[in-house]
């Protein structure tokens with residue numbers, strides 16, 4: 001079924017930041033940033049957990065997948081999961097548009113990859129839980145629009161990776177964001 005729907009993979013096309021002004025980008029579904037820093041699910045819209053390769057530890061051509069993919073539509077807002085500090089932003093052929101942020105309370109670094117355009121935050125910037133940091137896309141090495149999300153021990157993206165799924169599932173429940181996006185619609 002997926003192969004019959006190439007048009008659905010809009011993220012494979014060149015990124016044109018002004019092509020769709022406010023179409024999905026300023027979705028009204030973004031909950032306000034919370035006072036008190038309660039963690040927030042990073043994707044503010046319909047999503048699913050994808051297939052085997054989307055899971056932490058899933059097969060990736062001889063390597064194992066170091067994050068959890070959250071499959072969602074291009075343009076769906078992404079927010080900081082906790083309060084913290086942006087460590088790094090950039091763009092390359094693997095990660096696409098990416099961002100790393102440090103959570104000093106938990107001493108963890110969160111990595112966001114494949115955003116559809118450069119992140120809305122800069123290195124050195126402090127962010128609140130729930131603050132908009134970018135949008136879902138499929139830049140870099142990617143098939144099917146999604147957020148690739150990693151949790152790394154300590155400050156920086158070089159720390160040991162752990163499975164983000166339990167944390168993400170808890171946040172999705174808490175934020176009432178159901179994992180019901182039909183496969184192939186991201």
Ligand SMILES: [Zn+2]
Nearest residue numbers: 067068069148
């Ligand atoms: Zn991934």
